[in-house]
Amino acid sequence: MDNTNLKARILEIVPDAQQEENKQYLTLLVPAAKLHELAVKLKTTSDLSFDFLFCLSGVDYGKQLAVVYHLNSTQHKHYIVLKVKTDDRVNPNFDTVCDIWRTAEFHERETYDMFGIRFNNHPDLRRIFLEEDWKGYPLRKDYVDEVNIVEF
Amino acid sequence: MKEIVNLPVSKPEEEEYHINMGPQHPSTHGVLRLLVSLQGEIVKNLKPHCGYIHRGIEKMCEKDTYPQIIHLTDRMDYLSSHINNHAVCLLVEKALEIEVPERVQYIRTIMDELTRIQSHQLWWASFGMDLGGLTCFFYGLRDREMILDIWEETTGSRFLQSYNCPGGVMQDIHPNFQKKVHVFLKTFKKKIKDYEKILSGNVIFEQRSKGVGMLTKEDAISYGITGPSGRGSAWSCDIRKTEPYSMYSKVHFNEVLRYECDSYSRYMVRMQEMYESMNIIEQLIDNIPAGDYAARMKAVIKLPAGEYYQRVESARGELGVYVVSDGNKTPYRMKFRTPSFTNLCVLDHLSRDMKIADLVAIGGSLDLVIPDIDR
Amino acid sequence: MTFNIYDFTSFTTWIDQSLNSLMSPTLALITEMVIIGVVFLLFYAVVGLFLVYAERKVCAFMQNRVGPNRVGPYGIFQTIADFIKLLMKELVYIKDSDKLLFNIAPFIVIIASFMALSAIPFAKGLHAIDFDIGILYVIAVSSLGVVGILLAGWSSNNKYSLIGAMRSGAQIVSYELSVGLSLLTIIVLAGTMQFSEIVEMQSDGWFLFKGHIPAFIAFVVFLISSTAETNRGPFDLAEAESELTAGFHTEYSGIKFAFFFLAEYMNMFLVASIAATVFLGGWMPFHISGWAGFNTIMDYIPPFVWYIGKTAFVIWLMMWFKWTFPRLRIDQLLTLEWKYLLPINLVNILLMAFLVLMHWHF
Numbered sequence: 024m025d026n027t028n029l030k031a032r033i034l035e036i037v038p039d040a041q042q043e044e045n046k047q048y049l050t051l052l053v054p055a056a057k058l059h060e061l062a063v064k065l066k067t068t069s070d071l072s073f074d075f076l077f078c079l080s081g082v083d084y085g086k087q088l089a090v091v092y093h094l095n096s097t098q099h100k101h102y103i104v105l106k107v108k109t110d111d112r113v114n115p116n117f118d119t120v121c122d123i124w125r126t127a128e129f130h131e132r133e134t135y136d137m138f139g140i141r142f143n144n145h146p147d148l149r150r151i152f153l154e155e156d157w158k159g160y161p162l163r164k165d166y167v168d169e170v171n172i173v174e175f
Numbered sequence: 176m177k178e179i180v181n182l183p184v185s186k187p188e189e190e191e192y193h194i195n196m197g198p199q200h201p202s203t204h205g206v207l208r209l210l211v212s213l214q215g216e217i218v219k220n221l222k223p224h225c226g227y228i229h230r231g232i233e234k235m236c237e238k239d240t241y242p243q244i245i246h247l248t249d250r251m252d253y254l255s256s257h258i259n260n261h262a263v264c265l266l267v268e269k270a271l272e273i274e275v276p277e278r279v280q281y282i283r284t285i286m287d288e289l290t291r292i293q294s295h296q297l298w299w300a301s302f303g304m305d306l307g308g309l310t311c312f313f314y315g316l317r318d319r320e321m322i323l324d325i326w327e328e329t330t331g332s333r334f335l336q337s338y339n340c341p342g343g344v345m346q347d348i349h350p351n352f353q354k355k356v357h358v359f360l361k362t363f364k365k366k367i368k369d370y371e372k373i374l375s376g377n378v379i380f381e382q383r384s385k386g387v388g389m390l391t392k393e394d395a396i397s398y399g400i401t402g403p404s405g406r407g408s409a410w411s412c413d414i415r416k417t418e419p420y421s422m423y424s425k426v427h428f429n430e431v432l433r434y435e436c437d438s439y440s441r442y443m444v445r446m447q448e449m450y451e452s453m454n455i456i457e458q459l460i461d462n463i464p465a466g467d468y469a470a471r472m473k474a475v476i477k478l479p480a481g482e483y484y485q486r487v488e489s490a491r492g493e494l495g496v497y498v499v500s501d502g503n504k505t506p507y508r509m510k511f512r513t514p515s516f517t518n519l520c521v522l523d524h525l526s527r528d529m530k531i532a533d534l535v536a537i538g539g540s541l542d543l544v545i546p547d548i549d550r
Numbered sequence: 551m552t553f554n555i556y557d558f559t560s561f562t563t564w565i566d567q568s569l570n571s572l573m574s575p576t577l578a579l580i581t582e583m584v585i586i587g588v589v590f591l592l593f594y595a596v597v598g599l600f601l602v603y604a605e606r607k608v609c610a611f612m613q614n615r616v617g618p619n620r621v622g623p624y625g626i627f628q629t630i631a632d633f634i635k636l637l638m639k640e641l642v643y644i645k646d647s648d649k650l651l652f653n654i655a656p657f658i659v660i661i662a663s664f665m666a667l668s669a670i671p672f673a674k675g676l677h678a679i680d681f682d683i684g685i686l687y688v689i690a691v692s693s694l695g696v697v698g699i700l701l702a703g704w705s706s707n708n709k710y711s712l713i714g715a716m717r718s719g720a721q722i723v724s725y726e727l728s729v730g731l732s733l734l735t736i737i738v739l740a741g742t743m744q745f746s747e748i749v750e751m752q753s754d755g756w757f758l759f760k761g762h763i764p765a766f767i768a769f770v771v772f773l774i775s776s777t778a779e780t781n782r783g784p785f786d787l788a789e790a791e792s793e794l795t796a797g798f799h800t801e802y803s804g805i806k807f808a809f810f811f812l813a814e815y816m817n818m819f820l821v822a823s824i825a826a827t828v829f830l831g832g833w834m835p836f837h838i839s840g841w842a843g844f845n846t847i848m849d850y851i852p853p854f855v856w857y858i859g860k861t862a863f864v865i866w867l868m869m870w871f872k873w874t875f876p877r878l879r880i881d882q883l884l885t886l887e888w889k890y891l892l893p894i895n896l897v898n899i900l901l902m903a904f905l906v907l908m909h910w911h912f
Contacts (some may be wrong), residue, residue: 074396076486078495081511093484093497097410098397100417103480127401129295129520137233152226152549161234162508172234216880306878312611336749351824369906379784380876528811529711532787532879 024070024101030130032071033103035108037061043106043125048093050104058107059118065103066095066123072096073103076120079130083164084108088115112163116141137162183355184374191219198227198266203363204301205545208535209522216530220445221523222497225516229549230232236509241267241341241476244509249335250512254294255489257286260339262496265420266485268470270478270500277468279343284422285356285459286338288452292363293322294490295445295452300444302539306383311374318366325352343469347378356460367449375446384438386535388525391436398521402492403448404541407441414488421437426458438540445542477504490544491515513546556852559675586678588834590668594816601865608869615636639804644707651705656802657807658698662686663816666692670823671745673833673854683738688824689730692779695817696722699781699788702810703789703798713833717880718746718788721778724887728775731895735768735902736761749832752786756831760911762903771828771898773867776821779884780814783872785883817866818863826860833857845855 024032024087026049033040037057043050053061064074078093089108095101109115119142121127131142132151139160141146159166197208202310212220217394230456231249236244240264248259261283296319303311323333329349330336338345390400393456395408405412413430416425431447433440478500483497491516499508518541525541563583569578603618603626609619618625644652664687668678681687696719703715736762739761740748748757777786788797799810827834833853837845878886905911 040434047484050482074393075399076206077399077486077493078497078510078512080497080508080512082508091497093495099411125394125397125524126517126520130518133516150226152229154226161231167503192709194713281677302874307786309609310613310873312616317614374876379878381880382882383879414670484740530879530881532877 026100029071029101030069032063033061033065036064046104048102048104050106051077051107052108055107055109055117058105059120059123061105062092062120062123070099072098074098074124076124076126079127079134081134081140081162083138083162085164086110088112088138088163090117090140092120092135114141115139116143118143120143136160139163187477194531198362205541207543207545211531211534213531218526218531218534221526221534223519223522225519225545225548227547227549230490232550233509233511235378236506237520240504240507241478241506244506245340246337249337250509250546251511251550252489252491252515253335254308254544255290255299255491255494256335257283257338258487258489259494260337261287262485262487262489263420264339264341265487266483266496266498267476267478270481270483270498271341271472271487271489273470273472273474275340275343275470276466276468277464278468279470280346280421280442281459282344282468283339284426284492285463287421288358288455289322289325291490292449294451295449296322298445298490298542299370299374304541305535305539306380308374308377311370314343314369314373316549318363321362323353323361325355325498328352329356340469342472343467346468347468348463353460353463356456360457360460363449364453370533371446373532375443381439383532384442384536384540385435387533388439388441388530388540389436390521390525394521394524398524400492400521400541401430401517402488402490402542403444404492404518405440405491406430406432407444407540408436412493414486414493418486420474420487422459428455438536439541441542475504477502478506489514491544491547492518511550513550515543515545515549519543519548555803556849557674560662562675582724586668590664590678594664594812598812598815599633599821602629602632602811604865605815605869608866609873612870612873614636633808636808637805640802641804641806644706644801648705648707651701652801653713653806655698655702655705656806657812658701659695659808659813661696662692662698662817665694665815666820667816668814669745670820670827671749671832672857673852674853677746680744681748682742682744684748685733685743686830689726692817692820693722693726695813698813699798702802706798706801709778710802711798712799714788714800718781718798720880721781721785721883723790724884725775725891728771728887728895729779729889730893731825731899732768732772732775733828735764735870737764738899738902745827745832748828752831752834756834756836756839758829761902761905762911764898764905765804765829765892767898768902769825770827771891771895772825772865773885774823775891777868778887780817780821782814782818783868784875784878786872787877787880787883796909816867816906822861822864822868823857826857826866828865830860831856832860 026059029049030042030051033051036052040051040053043052044131052157065071073094073096075095075097076092077095079090082089082090082091087108091107092105094105106147107117109117118132119127121131128146132141132148135142135148136150136152137160149155159168161168191212191214194211194213195208196211198206208224208227210222210224211218222375232247235245235247239247239328244263245260248263249256251259295433296315300315303315311328327333327337329352330345390408392408392410395405401412409432411430412434416430428451431444431451433444478498480502483498483500487494493512496508496516498506498511501507522538522541525537529537558899566582568580573581606628607617618628621627621631668690669681669684671677699722700715700719703711737743739757740751742748749757758769777783799807803808833856835848835851835853835856837848
């Protein structure tokens with residue numbers, strides 16, 4: 024399915040998704056509350072069938088924290104990128120998608136470890152690379168660590 | 176709906192005890208700690224604890240320029256170092272819309288395939304050793320030395336070459352390169368038959384790996400298990416076929432798929448892939464066109480603002496590089512989607528109700544490289 | 551006294567007579583026991599040293615490398631250097647282990663193989679104890695080794711050791727059956743359990759050839775099960791380094807580890823010498839009945855050399871397949887024993903009995 028049709032189908036499911044122009048894949052910004060519902064529909068609808076989540080990244084846009092999902096359908100060979108953003112830097116949280124795509128389990132843990140973004144209903148949300156009692160979230164832009172980071 | 180699962184919650188049962196495999200352990204091949212919960216000899220639950228070799232590569236990339244990042248990518252999956260470099264170079268060249276000379280494409284593809292062969296040789300050596308056939312280790316490493324010698328001559332280093340750079344390669348290939356590669360291909364074609372006699376045809380090995388660690392195709396897609404592990408479950412996920420880059424659209428090779436979904440099929444996929452890689456090299460090695468070994472690039476590389484994603488097929492699976500750029504000479508955010516990190520998720524699922532000995536076989540067949548997990 | 555290398559009986563009788571003439575009979579008996587004990591200890595140590603070196607060289611050549619070649623010419627003093635190092639190592643005491651059991655475990659393993667070795671004939675007349683139930687005694691006594699292994703695993707207070715010891719215990723106890731039954735096949739052929747008589751009966755041909763098919767099957771089964779008995783080769787999951795670090799002897803260091811190590815090699819020697827004695831003729835040269843000229847030529851080689859040569863051959867076979875095959879899993883190992891080797895053994899005994907009754911052996 025080409026990008027215009029994909030966008031049309033997704034706008035049917037989540038009418039307030041916004042497209043970000045001029046990106047490599049069709050990129051849509053969806054409201055955080057609709058993420059899980061959209062993800063379920065993307066996987067289960069037969070002509071969409073996005074069954075392969077090939078990248079889950081956290082991004083810190085300065086004021087907002089975001090999670091970017093790169094999805095692919097092994098059947099129809101189309102791609103889509105979903106983004107969810109939040110302004111809340113103190114307690115950012117989104118719904119987990121690891122009940123839909125099992126690979127998200129570890130990737131969400133990594134995002135929590137690096138950005139502090141919590142995922143609701145995640146079975147085992149703990150830090151994965153850093154120690155359990157580490158303070159702070161390193162990949163945020165406002166992370167300061169005088170001991171471990173040397174600024175030139 | 177079958178696609179939406181109830182996530183398994185483990186309850187501690189009676190007679191269960193915990194054992195730590197790692198971080199120092201002969202068969203996890205790197206610093207990975209597996210907290211295994213056992214009932215007798217049966218594995219009930221497995222929790223990997225990573226982070227022992229976490230160096231913060233993604234944070235470092237935010238302060239390094241793109242040519243400097245090449246040196247960091249070497250150190251993620253050190254057995255596919257060339258392919259890691261290749262991913263970043265492709266991303267930069269695609270973003271800047273630079274056309275690299277054809278000579279560079281040939282050299283990069285040949286080097287990629289040599290990387291794949293030596294990675295699979297080391298994998299075979301350590302897999303045999305884990306299962307108890309200690310002689311396999313020496314045979315695999317002995318044959319890998321030939322590739323390392325070729326690399327040392329051309330790139331100056333046996334390991335972690337950083338040979339790629341945005342726009343091309345660092346220096347031209349050595350005059351002996353083609354001859355040595357021919358010698359290697361001829362020798363290795365004979366040696367690989369020994370490998371098959373020692374391990375693939377051995378009844379003890381077959382019993383240890385057939386039926387062990389069954390991964391269905393749906394699970395492979397859901398867990399994102401790409402690479403030879405995914406192709407062992409009949410998922411056609413080879414990036415070299417689905418989104419060809421460099422010379423892969425112009426050479427003939429087969430994508431190796433097997434349908435048994437167990438450790439033995441993952442093993443056989445990698446063995447067959449070595450043949451296919453040798454096939455690709457043979458098609459390219461005599462036809463390297465003359466020309467520049469690098470395109471002219473500006474001194475300071477700045478990617479235009481935007482988001483870019485590049486996927487390549489490393490020896491372990493799909494390596495994805497995701498860059499968010501704001502127009503500076505360093506990326507705003509760089510994310511590496513590494514194959515070993517994704518493949519680690521499935522270790523727990525595959526080893527439920529298997530014995531400890533099977534856990535070693537499953538871990539070996541998934542071919543995990545720990546710095547790739549931790550970055 | 552004539553020191554005849556073809557027949558040690560005159561030598562041993564000379565020692566006996568001179569001792570008896572020097573002191574009272576009881577004291578002479580005690581002195582003889584002490585002498586035999588010391589000789590065996592020395593033999594044990596020297597053979598153990600040599601076997602460790604041989605293993606390293608054999609495995610190195612199979613793995614396309616050279617092996618030890620620095621310490622002494624061709625590295626022959628390497629094992630001595632290793633043992634000196636082991637003697638000087640710190641003995642690490644585990645905090646919560648059962649001290650008594652922890653300390654006796656290595657001794658039990660050594661004692662078991664020591665006792666078994668005393669019943670094997672090394673050359674004509676060179677035989678420590680010649681029981682008339684020789685084979686039964688050897689099988690019974692070598693089973694004591696499993697007690698040492700289980701104690702070692704339990705008293706180490708370490709989960710890895712415990713898993714290793716449990717596996718090993720199950721394995722050894724199962725394979726004892728196969729060992730016993732395959733030896734029983736030869737007892738059926740020979741009609742006696744006494745070692746010296748078994749060897750004498752092979753003066754016109756070794757049992758491997760006399761008993762043809764059943765004896766050959768018994769030989770193969772004996773080799774497989776005895777490798778499993780000694781925790782070697784494809785059956786070494788009790789100490790599988792790549793899974794459990796070191797299995798039941800993880801917590802042992804220094805001289806105690808040296809005991810386990812030595813005991814493993816001596817067990818291999820013991821098993822190989824039983825195979826050589828029972829199937830391949832022991833110290834009996836290779837005779838073909840009826841070829842008198844050939845037999846006299848064979849007789850020139852001293853019996854001791856024959857014995858060592860045959861044992862070395864069997865040891866080399868065991869080393870060969872240790873370094874080639876991957877390891878079996880515990881359930882596959884037990885399946886092999888209970889579902890395959892045991893029925894084969896039972897059928898084989900019937901076959902051999904039938905052969906003996908019909909006089910179809912050579």
